[in-house]
Amino acid sequence: MQSDATGPGKATRAARNVMKALETTCLVLFLAQLPTWLVVGLWLWRRQERAARRGDVPTCACCGYDLRATPDRCPECGAPA
Numbered sequence: 760m761q762s763d764a765t766g767p768g769k770a771t772r773a774a775r776n777v778m779k780a781l782e783t784t785c786l787v788l789f790l791a792q793l794p795t796w797l798v799v800g801l802w803l804w805r806r807q808e809r810a811a812r813r814g815d816v817p818t819c820a821c822c823g824y825d826l827r828a829t830p831d832r833c834p835e836c837g838a839p840a
C-alpha cells in the first residue's frame with residue numbers, strides 16, 4: 760500500500776514542518792528579547808550605583824554591602840552598621 764498526498768507520511772512531514780517553524784519562531788522571540796533585558800539590567804545597575812554614590816543607600820563601611828534590608832548588621836561580613 761502506497762501513501763498518497765493525504766496519507767500518514769505526508770501528514771507527519773507537514774507536522775514536522777510546523778514543529779520546525781514553531782521552534783524557529785520561539786528561538787527568534789527568545790533571542791530578540793535579550794538586548795532589551797541587557798538594557799534594562801544596565802539601567803537598574805546604573806541607577807543603583809548612582810544612588811549609592813549619592814549616599815541614598817546605606818552601605819556597610821567594611822565591604823560596601825547594601826544595608827537597606829538589614830540596617831543593624833551587615834549580612835555579608837557581620838559588621839555592625
Ligand SMILES: [Zn+2]
Pocket residue numbers: 819820821822823824833834835836837838
Ligand atoms: Zn559588610
